[in-house]
Amino acid sequence: MTSAFFGLQTSLRGLLAQQQAIDITGHNIANANTAGYSRQEAVLEPTPAYLIPANSVDNGSGAQLGSGVDVASIQRIRDQFLDLQYRAQQMSLGDATARTTSLDQAQGAFDEPSGDGIQAQLSRFWDAWSAVANAPEDAGARAALVTGAQTLTSTFGAVSDQLTTVAQQAQDEYDSITGPNGDIANMASQLAGLNRAIGDAVFRGQQPNDLMDQRDALIDRLSQLGQVSVTDTGDSRDRIDFGGVTLVDPSTPAGYTWPQTLTAPGGKLGALLDLASPTGPALTYRSQLDAVASDLVSSVNALHTATPFFDPAGTTAATIDVVATIATVQTGSTGASGANDVAQAIAGLRGGSTDQMYQALVARVGVETQAAETAQSTAQSLSDAVDQRRQSVAGVSLDEEMMNLMRFQRGYQASARTMTTMDQMLDTLINRTGSVGL
Amino acid sequence: MSMRITMLMSSQTMLSDINEGYDRLTRLQQELSSGKAISKPSDDPFGTSRAMGLRGELAGLTQFQSNVDDGTGWLNTSDTALSQMSDVLQRARELLVQGGSDTTDQNARNAIADEIDQLTDSVKQEANVQYAGKYVFSGTATSTPPYQLGAAADRYAGDAGTITRAIGPNVQVPINSDIHSLLGDGQASGDNKLLNTLRDIADNLRGGTPADADALRGADLQRLDANLDTLNQIRADVGARTNRLAIASSRLSALQSNSTQLLSNTEDADMASTVTTYTTQQAAYNAALRAGANIVQSSLLDFLN
Numbered sequence: 191m192t193s194a195f196f197g198l199q200t201s202l203r204g205l206l207a208q209q210q211a212i213d214i215t216g217h218n219i220a221n222a223n224t225a226g227y228s229r230q231e232a233v234l235e236p237t238p239a240y241l242i243p244a245n246s247v248d249n250g251s252g253a254q255l256g257s258g259v260d261v262a263s264i265q266r267i268r269d270q271f272l273d274l275q276y277r278a279q280q281m282s283l284g285d286a287t288a289r290t291t292s293l294d295q296a297q298g299a300f301d302e303p304s305g306d307g308i309q310a311q312l313s314r315f316w317d318a319w320s321a322v323a324n325a326p327e328d329a330g331a332r333a334a335l336v337t338g339a340q341t342l343t344s345t346f347g348a349v350s351d352q353l354t355t356v357a358q359q360a361q362d363e364y365d366s367i368t369g370p371n372g373d374i375a376n377m378a379s380q381l382a383g384l385n386r387a388i389g390d391a392v393f394r395g396q397q398p399n400d401l402m403d404q405r406d407a408l409i410d411r412l413s414q415l416g417q418v419s420v421t422d423t424g425d426s427r428d429r430i431d432f433g434g435v436t437l438v439d440p441s442t443p444a445g446y447t448w449p450q451t452l453t454a455p456g457g458k459l460g461a462l463l464d465l466a467s468p469t470g471p472a473l474t475y476r477s478q479l480d481a482v483a484s485d486l487v488s489s490v491n492a493l494h495t496a497t498p499f500f501d502p503a504g505t506t507a508a509t510i511d512v513v514a515t516i517a518t519v520q521t522g523s524t525g526a527s528g529a530n531d532v533a534q535a536i537a538g539l540r541g542g543s544t545d546q547m548y549q550a551l552v553a554r555v556g557v558e559t560q561a562a563e564t565a566q567s568t569a570q571s572l573s574d575a576v577d578q579r580r581q582s583v584a585g586v587s588l589d590e591e592m593m594n595l596m597r598f599q600r601g602y603q604a605s606a607r608t609m610t611t612m613d614q615m616l617d618t619l620i621n622r623t624g625s626v627g628l
Numbered sequence: 629m630s631m632r633i634t635m636l637m638s639s640q641t642m643l644s645d646i647n648e649g650y651d652r653l654t655r656l657q658q659e660l661s662s663g664k665a666i667s668k669p670s671d672d673p674f675g676t677s678r679a680m681g682l683r684g685e686l687a688g689l690t691q692f693q694s695n696v697d698d699g700t701g702w703l704n705t706s707d708t709a710l711s712q713m714s715d716v717l718q719r720a721r722e723l724l725v726q727g728g729s730d731t732t733d734q735n736a737r738n739a740i741a742d743e744i745d746q747l748t749d750s751v752k753q754e755a756n757v758q759y760a761g762k763y764v765f766s767g768t769a770t771s772t773p774p775y776q777l778g779a780a781a782d783r784y785a786g787d788a789g790t791i792t793r794a795i796g797p798n799v800q801v802p803i804n805s806d807i808h809s810l811l812g813d814g815q816a817s818g819d820n821k822l823l824n825t826l827r828d829i830a831d832n833l834r835g836g837t838p839a840d841a842d843a844l845r846g847a848d849l850q851r852l853d854a855n856l857d858t859l860n861q862i863r864a865d866v867g868a869r870t871n872r873l874a875i876a877s878s879r880l881s882a883l884q885s886n887s888t889q890l891l892s893n894t895e896d897a898d899m900a901s902t903v904t905t906y907t908t909q910q911a912a913y914n915a916a917l918r919a920g921a922n923i924v925q926s927s928l929l930d931f932l933n
Contacts, residue, residue, distance in 0.1 A: 191852030223635070295669075303666060303669075303683070312684075313687040313688075314687075322794065324695060327762060341759060386891055434781055522789075524787075526767070526768035526770070527768070528767070529791075534792060534800060538798060551675050553676060554673075556672075556676050557673040560671075562671060580692065581634050582637060587632065587633065
């Protein structure tokens with residue numbers, strides 16, 4: 191037979207469990223807008239039943255009398271598989287974003303189509319040669335030609351410098367992210383700290399949900415930078431491989447190893463390395479621009495035979511230079527003042543290989559930038575879609591929490607009512623029983 | 629079971645939709661304010677390269693047009709000078725016929741010879757005509773007058789070079805004329821060209837012998853007529869080249885307007901359709917903002933007491 195106070199204990203358990211559930215609901219509501227937060231749920235379980243011995247019930251057998259409820263655990267609602275997908279998308283998004291930014295910068299360096307780009311300057315250069323061909327005796331026309339040619343060569347130099355800067359900036363960004371005080375070092379040390387705290391809590395039999403959320407949010411950020419793979423070491427501590435090397439390893443004393451040389455960076459870092467490399471887009475464009483400059487130098491000098499018009503040694507966009515002066519500009523093959531066959535022939539280069547090479551280069555920059563933009567918007571959509579699904583599972587729905595709040599409040603009220611009933615029963619037993627005749 | 633929708637989801641979706649809408653609006657706004665459909669190569673790589681090609685072509689056509697104008701000016705100057713020369717030669721021929729007549733006495737012949745000398749100088753003066761400060765009949769030695777005035781200096785001082793103007797890709801038209809083939813190098817060379825002829829005529833007029841008179845009526849007249857033929861050939865040639873330039877000019881104008889049209893089609897924004905799209909996008913953007921404001925506000929909280 192159970193104690194007369196047994197029911198009081200059951201109600202108390204109910205009260206406490208409902209209260210905890212309300213606390214959890216409150217925690218969820220408070221974190222409704224916290225990035226990376228996973229909603230939590232009280233896992234309610236009946237407490238072990240009270241065993242009523244045999245022969246104490248009607249048919250002579252024993253029975254189990256329920257003893258109430260308990261919060262067995264507080265569970266974090268999250269789908270690890272979606273995390274995996276999300277991180278893969280974040281990696282391609284990081285890659286595409288870095289590429290788009292850099293290519294957009296490179297594209298900006300060309301400043302096309304405009305009235306000031308190399309295309310327009312080349313066109314003016316040919317115009318100036320035509321003007322010289324029409325008035326070979328006129329020193330003014332030759333002066334305008336030389337000045338125009340100098341503007342053209344300095345524009346070549348400026349575009350070349352800017353392309354170098356674009357590649358250099360990618361390298362600088364890579365260095366700053368991977369440096370001793372960079373993002374990776376910070377994140378790795380935080381991850382190692384979180385690993386330790388989570389390990390300790392789990393060892394004490396606790397469920398460190400919020401620490402795990404923090405760790406997941408950090409891994410999300412890390413996955414933008416490069417290829418991340420996470421392995422649970424079995425005690426809720428994660429080993430994190432990053433860019434082909436083991437970055438966070440709970441079994442080492444520091445918990446992480448950095449700096450290291452990444453073997454397969456991927457993500458933003460992979461893109462930055464590619465953008466900074468001599469075979470990356472910016473420097474490829476620069477070497478193609480060098481080819482345009484070299485073509486201009488050789489085709490003009492081949493016709494301007496008396497003395498070179500452009501410095502024959504300057505065959506890159508950075509070094510192309512005008513050596514002709516007003517006095518040495520050659521207009522004709524004979525020294526006659528009106529001879530214009532050379533000027534005529536150089537003016538005839540308009541629309542030739544130099545212009546075509548440059549147009550092809552700008553078209554290539556355009557195509558590649560457009561492709562990068564498309565890749566970025568695709569990666570963004572995919573990443574958004576996975577994030578939506580993740581939010582759908584782990585996010586806080588205020589409507590749902592309000593429902594829970596009402597549910598648990600009612601549960602609490604009902605438990606209190608049971609307790610009151612018990613109390614009234616005991617009152618009857620203690621204070622009113624056996625008072626006959628008093 | 630339908631998908632669980634949470635607060636962050638709807639606000640994130642709304643935010644990204646609004647951003648996207650705003651991005652589209654900004655692009656359209658840029659198109660409207662600049663009037664250009666292409667502001668950077670990635671907007672339309674093919675269109676960009678096409679537009680760049682067309683721009684270059686257009687600049688070339690403009691340059692060819694100005695070359696044609698310059699060449700036409702040069703040819704007109706030549707033609708005027710040649711036509712003056714022609715008048716002078718007609719006068720010389722009249723004088724020659726008059727001087728060859730037996731009714732003309734020696735005094736009158738001397739006077740005619742003086743006039744022939746004057747006419748010879750006029751011919752040389754016409755040959756020294758300039759266009760924009762350049763001697764048009766000196767070949768490529770454009771800063772040297774082809775002939776010095778005076779009987780002693782009948783030698784051609786120019787060269788045989790050709791001056792051309794480009795009127796199209798790889799199309800060049802010579803604009804100077806070979807006056808040397810008409811005027812020659814004077815009496816000393818004995819080349820039977822115009823200056824030689826005129827000087828001989830003056831000498832024969834002054835000579836007074838029957839042989840001189842015969843020469844005036846015979847050989848001199850024939851040579852002068854031959855020289856006149858040469859002059860007419862040169863004039864016809866100048867006229868033909870002027871025509872060629874005129875035709876080139878109208879062809880270049882047609883090409884220019886064609887290329888301008890193509891360029892505009894390639895890189896200019898189609899205002900009617902851009903404005904329509906802009907209005908549509910603006911309506912969509914406003915609707916997204918309004919809907920967003922409503923979605924974010926309401927939850928079960930609003931309906932519980």
